[in-house]
Amino acid sequence: MADTAVYRSSTTAPVNIAVIKYWGKRDATLNLPTNSSLSVTLSQSSLRAYTTASCSASYPAEAGDTLTLNTQLQNIQGSKRTLACLSDLRALRRGLEDANPSLPKLSTFPLRIVSENNFPTAAGLASSAAGFAALVRAIADLYELPQSPSELSRIARQGSGSACRSLMGGYVAWRSGALEDGSDSLAEQVATASHWADxxxxxxxxxxxxxxxxxxxxxxxxxxxxxxxxxxxxxxxxxxxxxxxxxxxxxxxxxxxxxxxxxxxxxxxxxxxxxxxxxxxxxxxxxxxxxxxxxxxxxxxxxxxxxxxxxxxxxxxxxxxxxxxxxxxxxxxxxxxxxxxxxxxxxxxxxxxxxxxxxxxxxxxxxxxxxxxxxxxxxxVGEGPVKVDAHLVSETGEILTVAK
Amino acid sequence: MADTAVYRSSTTAPVNIAVIKYWGKRDATLNLPTNSSLSVTLSQSSLRAYTTASCSASYPAEAGDTLTLNTQLQNIQGSKRTLACLSDLRALRRGLEDANPSLPKLSTFPLRIVSENNFPTAAGLASSAAGFAALVRAIADLYELPQSPSELSRIARQGSGSACRSLMGGYVAWRSGALEDGSDSLAEQVATASHWADxxxxxxxxxxxxxxxxxxxxxxxxxxxxxxxxxxxxxxxxxxxxxxxxxxxxxxxxxxxxxxxxxxxxxxxxxxxxxxxxxxxxxxxxxxxxxxxxxxxxxxxxxxxxxxxxxxxxxxxxxxxxxxxxxxxxxxxxxxxxxxxxxxxxxxxxxxxxxxxxxxxxxxxxxxxxxxxxxxxxxxVGEGPVKVDAHLVSETGEILTVAK
Structure with missing residues (x-):
């Protein structure tokens, strides 16, 4: 019998404000920076992106993957950055499925992603870092990927450079790296939020x-x-x-x-x-x-x-x-x-x-x-992404509004 | 019989606006710049300093050299920069007098210097460049010094760095120089005003x-x-x-x-x-x-x-x-x-x-x-300092107001 369940995972993710600024790319496609940077992850009680990643064989294949952001359906086919993240995450899932044939074939299902953020409208606060961090974290959880936040930061980086620093709490460095393929350009936690909590x-x-x-x-x-x-x-x-x-x-x-x-x-x-x-x-x-x-x-x-x-x-x-x-x-x-x-x-x-x-x-x-x-x-200063139980997609796949 | 005549010479001098900026001194006393600079000398029909240098054995020795700027007597004893210019100019005059004993001993007379500028009040336009250029030019004329404007620029530079560029019209470079004594840090004309008059x-x-x-x-x-x-x-x-x-x-x-x-x-x-x-x-x-x-x-x-x-x-x-x-x-x-x-x-x-x-x-x-x-x-763009016949000091040494 075909698996028509709706698989879901939800997360919140924080913004981060750099104290050593990221500015300049040595590779624009891979989002590899000219220099390293360092940021403070801010508490999600004030500012956060909230994202549910879901997938299901019952989702119409012709619609492909979809992303609804603050109730607006986005054109992800027009966003190479989003496509790069989805493609890398799906490849990691496929690796798991290849190694363990008993796993459901989530990598073959269309994704339905729903995200809301609570930023004041038009405040000019960069929401893309929190948004891409939440997207990557939610899909990684949905796919039950074993990768560490640092390893996932390589993927989030392709969505928005500074998003890689929002996958961890506290004080986070993004190492520019030197390799051409960008595999050494990733975020790492320098200190936890509790190390310097005040x-x-x-x-x-x-x-x-x-x-x-x-x-x-x-x-x-x-x-x-x-x-x-x-x-x-x-x-x-x-x-x-x-x-x-x-x-x-x-x-x-x-x-x-x-x-x-x-x-x-x-x-x-x-x-x-x-x-x-x-x-x-x-x-x-x-x-x-x-x-x-x-x-x-x-x-x-x-x-x-x-x-x-x-x-x-x-x-x-x-x-x-x-x-x-x-x-x-x-x-x-x-x-x-x-x-x-x-x-x-x-x-x-x-x-x-x-x-x-x-x-x-x-x-x-x-x-x-x-x-x-x-x-x-x-x-x-605050913590990194937090897995939450309230989903923005119902058990049958309908898009819900955010539980504030 | 003692020489009690009042010797006078008057000049106007222009402002200049740099296109390659002077910023930073490698020697603060000699006003030696960290880098070369280049400016355009502006027409004196709009902005100019007007200065009469006079000297006389009849001026009271106890008052020393005096400078009246926009009708206000200045405290030149408190201005090392002004004293450095006066001292260098007087030394050059003394050299002339030593070589030719028939010359009047102007170097031994107190100086009475009167200067006015026509800048809009509080416009924030740097008037010191024009002011020091006029002061140096007027005294050099009074002393009948044979030095070229470039040579005099070494002296004006000690009054105010950018003043050295106001001793010439047109397009003027200030070469930073490399020597410790600053003798190669001087202004030279790159092009006359008429070369690019529009x-x-x-x-x-x-x-x-x-x-x-x-x-x-x-x-x-x-x-x-x-x-x-x-x-x-x-x-x-x-x-x-x-x-x-x-x-x-x-x-x-x-x-x-x-x-x-x-x-x-x-x-x-x-x-x-x-x-x-x-x-x-x-x-x-x-x-x-x-x-x-x-x-x-x-x-x-x-x-x-x-x-x-x-x-x-x-x-x-x-x-x-x-x-x-x-x-x-x-x-x-x-x-x-x-x-x-x-x-x-x-x-x-x-x-x-x-x-x-x-x-x-x-x-x-x-x-x-x-x-x-x-x-x-x-x-x-305009010309360098211009010698004028109307003096701000009378034949008997009184301070006059500027002939507009």
Whole structure:
């Protein structure tokens, strides 16, 4: 009798925010980076992708594999990156089935994948890392693949470079690797979330962030035209990777923070040196940078660090123990009606109403931020993908809405 | 009988705007630069320093040398840079007097120097280059020194690095030199103003430019902390110097423009890479950059180029023949009440009311500029210092106000 069951597996996956930035590909098809990078995986209580992978012989073969993202059916035939992930995962499953003929032939069934994320709309937060990590993790679970997260990161990397770092929690390095086939370009956990659990992240969402050059295009233009980029890739990043890994092992926030800020600035410097130049930071971003330097100066020690991806939103890292100085000051500076001071991490700082004395702070930073930020997300270091029992596909294959 | 005459000599001197930027000193006392630079000397009909150098045995010895700048007496004893210039010029005069005892002993008389400039107040335009060039030129004339402008540039350089390039008109290189005593670090004219006379410059003065880190401090922080700066100084600038000199010789505007824009971006990239980072460009500057790229795209060729010194004001180079495309478009974009569309160069473009079709242009650039620029200065390549007969010191030594 034919097997018409619907096989399902579901997972959530986190976003990650790099402290040593990935920018530039040495191989665009395999998504092999020009340099190594390192990120902090953020808690899924604030931001996460939620994905169910299902497959069934009863799914119509003519529809092929399908992916529904936030209730919209995607054209995966038009996405080489998605196809590459599916193809690699299916090949691993086929290997299992070949070795053990008693296994159901899931590799021959169409996939029906459903994904939802809980990111604020249009916040400009890179959701592709969490999305591809969840997709790869959910299918790997569905297929009962024995591969480690590091081994799976090779596959996720082909979906979206930084997705490879979202397959693990805590502090994660993506080793650029040197081999042409990319087999040594994978993510590995440098430290667990619990090793340095009090790392927090305040995300400042810039109000009217207008889209600049997409990062896939922008990074290749930088590689091709910036006279400063080779120095970054060959010399600056390798020494910083080693130094920040030490700082993480030692829980040395001052070093972690300085390297994080300098690498963000260095990355954006190569963008300004790109031809034609690309700008991801704006005056609001610069106001956040000034405020962080002002807070550290007023505190007499380094208590917070900024970093910016390919957009104007700031991510401010700090330690729980410095919440009053950092969160208190940002809370005073931002408008009273700023959204987002809620959620698991915000509850812990609910009673902090004031921070460092504002007269010590740069007036420009205060004005610029107050007018430019309309939403914050307060979160912290978190775990990697988590397998969940509630599926976005019913036992009979219907697509369900997410169980919030 | 004692010589109580008042000896006088007066000059005007121009500003210059670099297209290959000077940033970083290898010797702070001698003002020796880390890399060579190249600038365009701008017409004195728009911007100039006006200086009278006078000396007399009748001036009170106890007051010493004096400098009155824009009617304010300066404390030159507190300015090592000014003292270094005066000392070197006096030594050259003493040499002449020693060789020819019949000469009046001007080197023994106190100097009374009076200077005025016609720069818009608080426009953030570097006036020190014109000021020191005028001071050195006026005293050299007073002392009847035989040294060439290049030889005098060694002295002016000690007052303000970029002043050495204001001793000549047209297109001027400042060779960094390699000798420790700085004797080979001097300016030389690459081409006269008449070689490429139709070069124009539109200066966009940003409304509420707030002062950032002063350039003397900023450049040394860049040298000390930027991981990208050595690449700029050792590799990027030398190849661009050679290329832009060729472009000037060939009157090749497209090459001149691209090198100018890329060097400005490269210079500001090293500032962003400085620790802590320095920002001279703001959102208004970026809007100007976008508009220039948009104009060139709409024109189908490179008709204008931006460059930014250590501040947000934009200088837009273009050729007279492209006035309609460039000036017409900027005029349409800027507010109707923008000040400064006047003066010798502006008169030539009085009848240009429109430029390239605005619908091809980036809306962001248009908005950002309209709100951020309240004054323009329209000028062009010009001559070096000019000796003038009207003095700012009377025959009897009184300080006069400038003859406008």
């Amino acid at each position: 790392m927090r992240a305040l995300i400042l969402v810039v109000s009217d962030a207008k889209k600049d050059v997409p990062s896939t295009e922008g990074m290749q233009t930088t590689v091709a035209t910036s006279s400063l980029f080779p120095t970054r890739a060959e010399f600056v990043v390798p020494s910083r990777m080693a130094a920040i890994e030490r700082a993480i092992q030692d829980r040395d926030f001052a070093s972690f923070a300085e390297i994080t800020m300098r690498d963000s600035n260095n990355f954006h410097a190569t963008n300004l040196d790109t031809w034609p130049p690309t700008f991801y930071l704006n005056d609001v971003s610069r106001a956040a940078i000034r405020l962080v330097h002002d807070i550290n100066r007023a505190a007499g020690e380094t208590v917070c660090a900024y970093t910016f991806d390919a957009g104007p939103n700031a991510v401010i890292y700090y330690l729980e123990k410095d919440s009053q100085k950092v969160i208190g000051t940002f809370r005073e500076v931002l408008r009273a009606d700023t959204e987002g001071w809620e959620g698991e991490y915000a509850d812990k700082v609910r009673d902090i109403k004031s921070g460092l004395p504002l007269e010590q702070l740069d007036g420009r930073a205060v004005e610029g931020l107050r007018d430019g930020i309309n939403r914050v997300i307060l979160t912290g | 070069m124009r410059a539109l200066i966009l003065v940003v409304s509420d430019a707030k002062k950032d880190v002063p350039s003397t401090e900023g450049m040394q922080t860049t040298v000390a902390t930027s991981s990208l700066f050595p690449t700029r100084a050792e590799f990027v600038v030398p190849s661009r110097m050679a290329a832009i000199e060729r472009a000037i010789q060939d009157r090749d505007f497209a090459s001149f423009a691209e090198i100018t824009m890329r060097d400005s971006n490269n210079f500001h990239a090293t500032n962003l890479d400085t620790w802590p980072p320095t920002f001279y460009l703001n959102d208004v500057s970026r809007a100007a950059i976008r508009l220039v790229h948009d104009i060139n795209r709409a024109a189908g060729e490179t008709v204008c180029a931006y460059t930014f010194d250590a501040g947000p004001n934009a200088v837009i180079y273009y050729l007279e023949k492209d006035s309609q495309k460039v000036i017409g478009t900027f005029r349409e974009v800027l507010r109707a009440d923008t000040e400064g569309w006047e003066g010798e160069y502006a008169d030539k473009v009085r009848d240009i009311k429109s430029g390239l079709p605005l619908e091809q242009l980036d809306g962001r650039a248009v908005e950002g500029l309209r709100d951020g620029i309240n004054r323009v200065i329209l000028t062009g």
